Amino acid sequence: MSAVYFLREHKLLPSGIFLVAAISSKLSMALGLPFFLIYLFHNGNLRQLLRKFIMGIVIGFGIFFLPFLFSQAGIGMLASNPEVEKIYQLSISLVRDTTVYLVPLAYLLMLYAAWRIKRMNFELFSAILGIAFLLVVLLTPASPGWFIWILPLLVAYQVSGDRAAVYITSIFSILYALSAVLFVDTQLEVVLQALDMQNTVGDVHLIGSRLISLTHTALVATGIVLAIRIWRETVIRNDFFRLSRKPFVIGVAGDSGAGKDTFANAIAGLFGSHSVAAISRDDYHLWGRHQLMWQVITQINPAANDLESFATNLVSLTDGRYP
Numbered sequence: 001m002s003a004v005y006f007l008r009e010h011k012l013l014p015s016g017i018f019l020v021a022a023i024s025s026k027l028s029m030a031l032g033l034p035f036f037l038i039y040l041f042h043n044g045n046l047r048q049l050l051r052k053f054i055m056g057i058v059i060g061f062g063i064f065f066l067p068f069l070f071s072q073a074g075i076g077m078l079a080s081n082p083e084v085e086k087i088y089q090l091s092i093s094l095v096r097d098t099t100v101y102l103v104p105l106a107y108l109l110m111l112y113a114a115w116r117i118k119r120m121n122f123e124l125f126s127a128i129l130g131i132a133f134l135l136v137v138l139l140t141p142a143s144p145g146w147f148i149w150i151l152p153l154l155v156a157y158q159v160s161g162d163r164a165a166v167y168i169t170s171i172f173s174i175l176y177a178l179s180a181v182l183f184v185d186t187q188l189e190v191v192l193q194a195l196d197m198q199n200t201v202g203d204v205h206l207i208g209s210r211l212i213s214l215t216h217t218a219l220v221a222t223g224i225v226l227a228i229r230i231w232r233e234t235v236i237r238n239d240f241f242r243l244s245r246k247p248f249v250i251g252v253a254g255d256s257g258a259g260k261d262t263f264a265n266a267i268a269g270l271f272g273s274h275s276v277a278a279i280s281r282d283d284y285h286l287w288g289r290h291q292l293m294w295q296v297i298t299q300i301n302p303a304a305n306d307l308e309s310f311a312t313n314l315v316s317l318t319d320g321r322y323p
Contacts, residue, residue, distance in 0.1 A: 002015075004126065006018065007036065007125075011039070013053070013056040013057060014056060015059040016052070016053045016058075016060060017063070019056075019057065019060065020056075020060025021055055023064075028146075029135065031107065031136060034111055038114045038120070039114075039120050042115075042117065042118055042119060043119070043121075044119060044275060078284050086103075087104060087136075088101050090103055090140065091104045094187070097226070103136060107136060111132075121240045124240060125239075126153070127153070127156075127231075127235050128235065129151070129228050130157075130230070131230055133149045136149045137150055138219075138223040138227075146162040147180075154169050154173070157169060165229065168229065171222055171223040172219065175218055175219040175222060176219055177179075179212065182211060182215060184262065195293045236254075247318055248315075250267060252267075279310070279313060281310065284305050
């Protein structure tokens with residue numbers, strides 16, 4: 001969260017350092033790194049600061065990772081992390097011993113969805129990052145502590161959402177807490193086995209496993225509903241997202257010397273020159289500036305301009321194609 005905060009404040013050096021610190025404490029936090037890079041790459045105003053972010057990652061690596069590379073125990077801890085194996089437990093078996101792992105599949109689809117957003121503001125970044133972590137938590141037999149990953153997303157969603165958002169998020173939180181509590185049932189089995197109560201152990205195991213499975217099923221269903229609602233309300237309905245899907249056109253007209261170019265340059269400065277393509281009527285005159293034809297006809301006469309090419313190029317730009 002410190003990395004996300006400094007990213008919002010455009011302080012990319014500490015953002016990179018704190019992100020690596022998070023990865024060093026929990027290797028699974030590396031899932032967030034590609035979303036940081038996509039956000040910076042697709043944000044023209046921040047792309048020039050990408051070097052500072054990478055420098056922060058290098059500094060963080062030197063502080064939090066480099067010392068462990070000289071320790072066999074440290075390398076072994078990173079390489080044999082049992083948490084990593086959880087991402088392979090949910091899978092679909094295909095022909096010829098081929099398996100599709102659903103957690104990496106969902107994660108790659110979220111990366112593709114993020115990459116498809118060519119212009120991304122901070123609200124879109126935080127929403128997509130939160131949804132990605134939410135899907136990973138839902139599709140893995142996660143430890144109860146993993147719920148902390150998605151708390152910022154759920155809090156932000158409730159603050160900006162309606163009453164239904166509060167209700168659904170509350171139900172999801174209660175189910176998650178209940179599913180964590182039910183795992184205490186395994187400790188009860190150990191106690192009963194120690195007391196040589198085998199029949200009771202079997203009954204408790206059957207009831208407990210079904211209750212845990214039903215609770216987890218309700219949890220996953222509620223989580224999927226949450227992910228769909230957050231995507232629909234936070235991403236699809238986001239004004240920045242909707243406007244970035246299709247270029248919009250601003251027409252500037254006026255007499256000679258009225259300040260059309262000055263106003264157009266101001267608009268380009270407002271949106272960023274990397275986001276603006278300007279076409280001028282002067283570029284579509286049929287004759288050069290010093291041609292004798294201008295003694296007979298003026299530049300504002302439609303017959304003196306290639307209006308067909310002008311319209312064709314304008315439609316191409318509106319459709320996202322560059323003439």
